[in-house]
Amino acid sequence: MEMTAPADAARSLRSAHARRSLRRRKKSAPVQQPLGLRERKKARLRQQIIETAVRLFRKHGYENTRIDDIVQILEISQPTFFRYFPSKDAVLRDVGKRGFACIVEHLKSELSSEADTAARLRRLYRALAREVEADRRLWEAVVLSGAMxxxxxxxxxxxxxxxxGLLREILAQGQRRGEITRVFPVLHLSEFMEGLYQTVVRQWAVDLTGPHKLGERVDSAVEFFLRGVQP
Structure with missing residues (x-):
């Protein structure tokens, strides 16, 4: 009984200290504030610049679109444009980031599917080719400018x-299932496939009058790859 009071007092002190520490952490924790009116306006104008530039790229081509054309439509000054983008190329790089986001979504979709590796790759690259070909003028500019x-x-x-990384996971699953050769590491296989695709798209972008559509060229590249990686 003599030890109970000191033990209770110690527990009480520890509890009080813990409560004070928790209050201090709550006070010091940064509070996420919603964007203010000024920030929302800036974000909106940035998006308007991108959308206007892309619309002009599609209509007139990248080379034939000037920054003057963009700012005149938006009724802003060139200095205002340059506060958001240092150059016309920078707008394309933003488009390129969206392109990668689209690729990532397609890759995630294939990773969640139950199809075999060959079907996944065929479906993935056909979908990418369709999107690029459907917006030819824009993606021609993105590819030729090196924006991606x-x-x-x-x-x-x-x-x-x-x-x-997601493409490697698709190929790694293929190796584990026995659908893809284990002779080559996944790192190399992903480089081979991505290199094939990028080369085909670049060649298509500079040879738009060629006899084969992008989808046909990409299909051939995927089949070439699949034959080479058979177990």
């Missing part, structure tokens, strides 16, 4: 890395 090239546009390394 992580070497020429370093900010693309992160988005590309996410996409390549």
């Amino acid at each position: 090239d992580p070497v020429r546009s370093p900010e693309m390394r992160g988005p590309e890395g996410v996409a390549i």
Whole structure:
């Protein structure tokens, strides 16, 4: 009985200290505030610049679209444009980021499917080819400007890395299922497939009058890859 009071007092002190610590943490924790009116206006104008530029790229082509054309439609000054984008190319890089986001969504969709590896890859690259071909003028500009090239546009390394990581997982699952050869590491296989696709798209972008549509060229590239990686 003599030890009970000191023990209770110690527990009470610890409890009080814990409550004070919790209150201090709550006070110091940053509170996420909603965007203010000014920030919302800036975000809205940035989006309007992108949408206007893309619309002009589609209509007149990238090379024939000037920054003057963009700012005149939006009724803003060139300095205002440059506060959001340092150049016309920077607008395309934003489009490139959205392109990678689209690729990632397709890859995630295939990872969640029950199809075999060959069906996944055929479906994935056909879908990508359809989207690029359907918006030919825009993606021609993106491809030829290097807007999605992580070497020429370093900010693309992160988005590309996410996409390549998902492609590797598809190929790794194929190896575990016995559908893809284990002779080559997944790292190399993903580089081979992505290199094939990018080469075909770049060639299509500079040879739009060629005899084969992008979808046909991409199908051939995927079949070439699949034959080479058979177990």
